[in-house]
Amino acid sequence: MKTSVILHGLHNEFSLEQMKACIELAEKYGGLFRHVVTGLQITGIEKEDKEQLISELPEGVTTVIHRGVNSLIACVGKGHCKNGQMETQELADYVERKHYGRKTSHKCKIGISGCGRNCPDAMVKDIAFIGTSHGFMLAVGGTTGIKPEAGKILARNLSVEQAKKAVDILVDWYAENGEPRERMGKLLVRLGNPLEGLKL
Numbered sequence: 115m116k117t118s119v120i121l122h123g124l125h126n127e128f129s130l131e132q133m134k135a136c137i138e139l140a141e142k143y144g145g146l147f148r149h150v151v152t153g154l155q156i157t158g159i160e161k162e163d164k165e166q167l168i169s170e171l172p173e174g175v176t177t178v179i180h181r182g183v184n185s186l187i188a189c190v191g192k193g194h195c196k197n198g199q200m201e202t203q204e205l206a207d208y209v210e211r212k213h214y215g216r217k218t219s220h221k222c223k224i225g226i227s228g229c230g231r232n233c234p235d236a237m238v239k240d241i242a243f244i245g246t247s248h249g250f251m252l253a254v255g256g257t258t259g260i261k262p263e264a265g266k267i268l269a270r271n272l273s274v275e276q277a278k279k280a281v282d283i284l285v286d287w288y289a290e291n292g293e294p295r296e297r298m299g300k301l302l303v304r305l306g307n308p309l310e311g312l313k314l
């Protein structure tokens with residue numbers, strides 16, 4: 115029986131060495147690549163080979179979990195893209211180190227865009243940071259699926275340090291309060307804005 119495995123690299127970035135190693139693994143186990151929302155999928159491999167393939171992944175490449183912070187995508191941001199209004203890498207590195215892979219009641223996707231063109235589709239992520247000329251705008255509770263919805267804007271003009279504090283509060287709050295299979299947007303409706311009245 116065929117199966118697949120989804121791979122995550124540093125906020126969706128794979129080094130050349132990691133890519134070469136992943137290509138070799140796909141070749142070795144007879145798979146193909148597909149790009150999916152949560153990462154890079156090697157598909158068409160035999161089910162009995164899956165664990166072995168995972169054990170051979172290069173350093174820094176992990177498999178994607180289903181319930182937890184399972185998707186982190188950042189665009190290249192200011193300094194690497196002519197449209198960028200905010201740098202994205204420092205915030206993305208921080209989120210990766212501190213929160214990627216944490217267990218939560220349901221999936222939690224995070225998107226970081228350097229400007230409002232929003233290449234990473236951040237507005238439909240559970241947590242979205244979108245660069246503007248005055249700082250990051252924060253939107254929470256976006257989702258795709260059966261009832262697609264854009265996130266609700268909870269803060270504007272955040273510095274990178276303020277964005278780090280906000281993501282810490284939001285992920286902790288979700289991990290502590292989310293009920294089974296409850297996405298962050300539903301939790302926001304049930305409990306209200308956890309940033310209300312806080313000075314970031």
Ligand code: SF4
Pocket residue numbers: 189190191192195196197198199227228229230231232233234
């Ligand atoms: S979201 Fe903006 S800054 Fe990021 S890649 Fe797209 S155009 Fe460039």
